[in-house]
Amino acid sequence: MANTRREFLQSSAALAAGVMGAGAVKLAAEPQASPQAEKAAPAAPETGAHVQVPTMKFGSAQISRLVMGVNPMYGYAHYNNNFGMAMRDWYTQEQVCKVLHRANSFGINAFNYVNVERSPQDLACFQREGGHMHLIIQVMAKDDAATLVRELKPLALQRRGEEIDAAFRSGTMASEREWCKKARDLGVLVGVGTHKPEVIDMVESQGWDIDFYSGCVYNRTRSPEEWRKVLGGELPEMAGDIYIQSDPARMFKAIRQTTKTCFAFKILAAGRIADNGVEQAFRTAYASIKPHDGVYVGMFPRVKDEVRENAEIVHRILTQG
Numbered sequence: 001m002a003n004t005r006r007e008f009l010q011s012s013a014a015l016a017a018g019v020m021g022a023g024a025v026k027l028a029a030e031p032q033a034s035p036q037a038e039k040a041a042p043a044a045p046e047t048g049a050h051v052q053v054p055t056m057k058f059g060s061a062q063i064s065r066l067v068m069g070v071n072p073m074y075g076y077a078h079y080n081n082n083f084g085m086a087m088r089d090w091y092t093q094e095q096v097c098k099v100l101h102r103a104n105s106f107g108i109n110a111f112n113y114v115n116v117e118r119s120p121q122d123l124a125c126f127q128r129e130g131g132h133m134h135l136i137i138q139v140m141a142k143d144d145a146a147t148l149v150r151e152l153k154p155l156a157l158q159r160r161g162e163e164i165d166a167a168f169r170s171g172t173m174a175s176e177r178e179w180c181k182k183a184r185d186l187g188v189l190v191g192v193g194t195h196k197p198e199v200i201d202m203v204e205s206q207g208w209d210i211d212f213y214s215g216c217v218y219n220r221t222r223s224p225e226e227w228r229k230v231l232g233g234e235l236p237e238m239a240g241d242i243y244i245q246s247d248p249a250r251m252f253k254a255i256r257q258t259t260k261t262c263f264a265f266k267i268l269a270a271g272r273i274a275d276n277g278v279e280q281a282f283r284t285a286y287a288s289i290k291p292h293d294g295v296y297v298g299m300f301p302r303v304k305d306e307v308r309e310n311a312e313i314v315h316r317i318l319t320q321g
Contacts, residue, residue, distance in 0.1 A: 052107035069298030106311035
């Protein structure tokens, strides 16, 4: 079994390719978990873990500066379809609950939730088992914000970055500003998500009534024309998931220039950072954001206990320097 994130991406894709066609969107058969994968599954909820992730004030709450990301739980790998399906297979409802409880045991008490597929049922199961997460909900175009607030009682609503970036490209940001005004009336914190530093600059200059930003440190929503400009006229395959090393500094600059709370996300480049670079990526992120900012990180602890590893790294950075 591979022991680095990058190697695991490669080995997972190769394994999945053996049972799926290149364009498959569904596994041909239910896989049998290997003894090593079973061993690597998260442990049962652990109380009193020595390491506790430091917190930040966010509205009326104290939340962990490391926020649980949602993408791996529902197969949004931002790598390829085969790896996404490996995530979906592993992340049963039982595993979602185990991972969220594991996060709680290390003081991670906030979750960048998204209302997709069976996520409401998974969240309800976790809560029935005694778990608690402050919800920062990514709101998609299909979602009714009032219903989300009524049924899930989140701490905050964040307009999803895909919707914001599409509006930015089409020149329809006025409609997104109206969405933020309506969300404000629901009595929750209101935020804007984006993959583009220039979106934060625009919203700041126009004085939108919002509380926070969620900024992807890699600008993965460039248009084909923008990518050709960046890449010297070339347009590679899978242009929607290109991660270039010069991007994070641009988003971090935008985050530092606003006084509003910010959450940086995809700081590990959707798993592209090798294991020996993970701690440095966390260090760069926390050194580059403000003391009252946080990060969202998705976790896929199939091979090793990423929840503990990430919690220990963040605790070490924020308490020991």
